[in-house]
Amino acid sequence: MDTKSLPIREIGPHQKAYHDTPYIMRQVVIALIPALIASVIFFRQRAVIVILAALAGAFAGEIMAAKMRKRPVPLNDWSAAVTGILLALILPPATPFWAAFLGSFFGIVVAKHVFGGLGQNIFNPALAGRAFMMAAFPVMMTTWSQPFTLDAVTGATPLAAWKFGGELPSMYALFMGSIPGCLGETSALALILGGAYLFLKKVADWRAPAGMLIGTVILAGIFQIVDPANGSVMFHLLAGGFMLGMFFMVTDPVTTPMPKKGRFIFGLMVGILLMVIRKWAGLPEGVMYSILFMNAFVPIIDRLTRPKAFGRV
């Protein structure tokens, strides 16, 4: 046996867990498949165009950033695919190809690589891309389509209808997804299936989603008791980006706190903030901004919720 080739400097552990970063990202992509399928069912080729555009923009962004930083292109860690799909799912179906491409490109390059690349970004790249598009193309970002049609027959999202018109849709429609909205916001069923997959595979931690659920339920419950026209708790859980945010945004490891307590508090604050925005701010939807806002507080939450070391007072 040739002993010269044996390594002598490697330090243990010599066996490690099966999961690695690409595996975790791939599980997220798999969990998003039900939502992707639902978006294509409801919005046909518009969904396909937006999804492909967002993916293309994400990959283009990764390649350009890698070239500029003179590093190997990290497409095989699947994180660009996750960002692309998530951004597509929070865009209106009528978004043109070039706009989705641009938003995704911005998210990857500015919100991720400018900060240092994978693991270094403060803000969720998909949400940052959406926020950029909201600022650059406000009308495009608030033009919604009815599901199952190919024309741009516009219709208000349930949240907009509630906030500006006082109307509430049926809960069944909200749950199954036959309502206007972003590609991924519509079918709560598809998102719940995906979320369940993530928890079963132990890829996502339950604490941030639980915090977000509790925060929203408490505040929405208070609002509902004060005035039923504020919308029921169930309405607020099913409408808008809540489900997508709960399962796929507050579970993003990079932009959320690391200690267990911190994750819960983060989720709780997101849940509370999004109801505050929905009730009192100028926009009908609060998930995107509440998460981006709390992203900024992650370092301080990390510091304040660090575990107490064993054997130390």
Added chain:
Amino acid sequence: MIHVREHKIHNEGFYETRYLPRRVVLPLGQHIGARPEPLVAKGDTVTIGQCIARSAAKVSAALHASVSGTVTDIKKYNHPTLGQDMSICIDSQGDEEFPRKERNVQAMTRDELLAAIRDAGIVGMGGAGFPTHVKLDSPKPIDTLIVNGCECEPYLSCDNRLMVEHTECILKGIEVTCRILDVERVIIAIEGNKPEAIKRFNSKLHTRSSSTCNISIQTMPSAYPQGAEKQLIFNTTGRVVPAGGLPLEVGCVVQNVATLFAICEAAYYGKPLIERMVTFAGSALAEPKNVTLRLGTLVSELFEKEVLKLKTDPRKIIFGGPMMGTLVSSFDYPILKGTSGVLFLTEQDCDLRSESNCIRCGRCIDVCPMRLMPQEFVRMFKKGRHEEMEAHYLMDCMECGACTFTCPAKIPIVSYVKTAKAAIRAKKK
């Protein structure tokens, strides 16, 4: 705490083998504490069990000849953890067993029992190698003895075999230890993946009259590092050993089952520590097995005499377990007092994936038994902020590797911690 793939030999009908070596290489550095001075020279004849090295220091352990024969050399030889160490090499003259002389343990006083342990050169055989007679001579009162039958590292099963086949002797060792420490209770902690061992202890405890101490068995969840001293004390008694402190500060002493077995042999039969059971495992081996070996037996000789056979070339040879064991570069290494296993891992057995970006998933923080934040250590290490690492309790890290095992980015966290600790210690000198 993490769940690792166990790779244990599940063969309750599988019995250990013994092998008597042609030659032994006994390094002087097999324990924590002062190195013993050799009492023999090249060319001397020694008998099995003869004391061949001793130190006058309090925290030290004696070394004994594990075979009868001639001292061929005292020279530097390969050592699994120290690289090289001054070792006494003896050629065996025959297959001699140690002549056991039965002693009346009941008539021995506490000091005589401690002297027997000291004279037998017994050290902690779970791997740490702290001199047992010093550990048992506690300056503070001890009320609980915890018997560590956890064996939480994957592949290792020698402690399990010992518990199944020599239950009575371990119990005798426990009783001797009880008398020395004057404890109120004994907790035998065994992981749930060793049902046969638990059964044996249960049946033995029912049949014997509970003599001196109150012995109970606690089945522990199979996790890593369940057998780590501080974690075991907390999980059995709920007591927290203060950081930087010792178990005796909370009135506990933890002893590995192999150490207790050696204590029984020393007290009852006057036999010094000259052999131990070792697990040989890993996919590169044709057949994993537990072998009782004389200390100083070279792994190379085991292959020469076909006690062990390779199936394929190993990618890594490890002394210890896959989590905390040390890598060696050949077969030419001796079995030491603290060697619980030697692993021969193929490339498929090992995780050779290279480091990538930390994604701040927090798994390392979730699993750390000392409740530290390994991610922070990595981040600070890469910026050279060693003092800050120390302020965040870097020195509390016991280097168990749970964080490194679970990190999806495959960051070699233990490596960074070890390097930083060495840098901090060097600066303090």
